[in-house]
Amino acid sequence: MSYLHDMFNLEGRVAAVVGGTGALGSAIADSLARAGARTAMIYQGSRQKAGEICNELISDGLNAGFWQMDVRNENSIHETVQEIRNEWDDIDILVNASGTNSATPVMEIDGEEWDRIMEINLKGVYWTNRAVARNLLKKGKKGSIINLTSVSSDIPLSKVFAYGMSKAAINNMTRFLAREWAPYIRVNAIMPGFFPGQQNREILTDERKQLIMQHSAIKRYGVPDELCGAVLWLASDKASSFVTGTIIPVDGGFTAMTI
């Protein structure tokens, strides 16, 4: 296994997963820690869950910690990034897996809801990208940022109007920052297909489930672990050193088909 280890192992790296207690974020944090990175789980409200996941990793002999952060507050982001640096070192792998969804009809979204979605899904992700990149760029250090986008970010899905718009902006931002911060920091996005998480559980009616299955080549939902291969590949400077500004679908063939 030495060849694989050489390509993909993350020993000596500091990884942070924003939304680290979510269905997808916790699987991602687990895989980064198991690949050898010191892994910070960043949560907003679920302190107990963050602690439990973290303790499990530590009891397996891995390096993990948990920090509270509010992505809607730039000071909170700076403080958290600073605390992780004081405790460990600069974050050089950042995964943005937090987010909020909404299926409010187009005619009924009010200003408050619009702002909430854009603040959490877009502005907070931008601020976090920037806070982590600033330290690395100052020192000329390498890093890898992975933003989670959505299959609704390109050809829209019905119902999730504002959510899809926020994720479309994430794609554009990812490409912009890839050029802006090259050759030091690689910025890519993973585009998950349908992975039942907290964000979309309420939207998945029987009718919608049926439509999803009809339009998915692999004919099933993804499971959180299935995102982790793409994360490890993009996180490792050795494995994906020439990959930046890409949007990688992990969607069981959803975007490859129409009718």
Added chain:
Amino acid sequence: MSLEKDFDVKGKVAAITGGAGVLCAEMAYALGESGAKIVLLDIGEKGMAVVSKELERRGIDHLAIKTDVMDKSSIEEAAKKTVEHFGRVDILINGAGGNKPAATTGPDKPFFDMPEDAIKWVFDLNFMGTFLPCQVFGKYFADQKSGNIINISSMNAFTPLTRIPAYSAAKAAVSNFTQWLAVHMSHHYSTDIRVNAIAPGFLLTDQNRFLLTNESDGSLTDRGQTIIDHTPAARFGDPKDLVSTIMWLTAPASKFVHGIVVPVDGGFSAFSGV
């Protein structure tokens, strides 16, 4: 998720067309070092002998079969030999492809005079040379209800580059076909047959080194400089840059990744140039 389990390709049999080329040889070494058995398929026996020798030096179990990817019977023969020797085949990498000067435009080569046979040749090599091996090896995958196909597209499939209309269009066809085949295999044969593609950006190889760098001092030519100016990573790719993407796409770690085209291009396709 663990590296050892989810990136494991031990015992898998990987057939690689264009296996004597610089890029595909690196893929063969990487998969071989990770425990896969390698089948080199190439029309150039001399080149294949060099790669074969290196595989042998590394103790990698392999086979080299002279194959013309534009001739279905030649591919059928190669697939038969592969299965006779190794008992099965699990992975097909369609690495064969290329361009030729007659199929490019230039100051003294106007678009209006491009010879039909040169355009057809480029389409045959890049598109049919991918389509036919997918048909032949895909049949084995359909019968055993599992398999993994990786096509090699190009970043000029997203947006064409100047001068090479046939190559760009043929690679766009490879990307489109990759998505089609992914869905077709899932719907009709098995959801355990995956089909994806890689779209490499500008990689420095022996074939293009003379176009991109000056022989005398290794400095960049004008075209080389233009490419670097449009590549956020500000360098050419190296054959090794493709290898880990292959390792991810061939392994269980990517089992929900299907019908996609992965750019490995230093950010070239993410940047407008302005």
